[in-house]
Amino acid sequence: MPHYQEKIDNILTNAEKYHLAYYAAETFRGPSLYFHQRALESQHSPDFTQHLEYIYATLASWGMHRMGKGGSKMQSFETFKNTVVPLQSKVQEAQEFDCRAMTEINWLVLEHIFRSIKVMASGTTLVGNSKVMAHLLPDIVPPIDREYTLFYLKGNKNIKNDPTYEWALMREIIEDFFIPVARDSRLTSLAEDWMSDRETYPWDTSILKIIDNLVIGSRK
Secondary structure (H helix, E strand, C coil), rough: CCHHHHHHHHHCCHHHHHHHHHHCCCCHHHHHHHHHHHHHHHCCCHHHHHHHHHHHHHHHHHHHHCCHHHHHHHHHCCHHHHHHHHHHHHHHCCCCCCCEEEHHHHHHHEEEEEHHHHCCCCCCCCHHHHHHHHHHHCCCCCCCCCCCCCCCHCCCCCCCHHHHHHHHHHHHHHHHHHHEEEEECHHHHHHHHHHHHCCCCCCCCCHHHHHHHHHHHHHH
16 A cells, blocks of 8 residues: 555545645746746747746746845755756656656656755755756656645654655655546546646646645645
């Protein structure tokens, strides 16, 4: 039985209710949506640097870089770019993966990408790197955060600053929660309907992002 079976059942049982709650709340628009969409649209662009620029802008607009002394801080764009450009062939390889049929070799490729990305200036990598990978590989990796993902699944917002631990936690969350939900035929059918109506549901950009939206909706 998956590690998060109760959480899986809750999302699947209440998918339509949580989806309504997500869009009834003050969902972010403006630059947070604009750059998210541009990052996804440029996923297969021959201009990989522009794709990374959109991802970098998305993270900034999602609150990953705070001005002043306090709050989270991102690396410079050049530092970020220089860690991701060498990964381009690995990213292209991973774009062919099916999240519902992951092999151990697939997971090793994702781990290599995760451990190589340097986007946050802080010691914690899980949140920032998952959000980068959610735009490099939106059909394989969801965005993970403290406020919604970790609180929903773990009941707390704590992350130990250790790359090995953070990678293991990200894999656990994807493998034991997101993938079982994504395999559900009814949820897949609902997701296809929602994704076909981008005007009404602009944040429904992949099935994994929809599951993320449902988790957020459960808190609303």
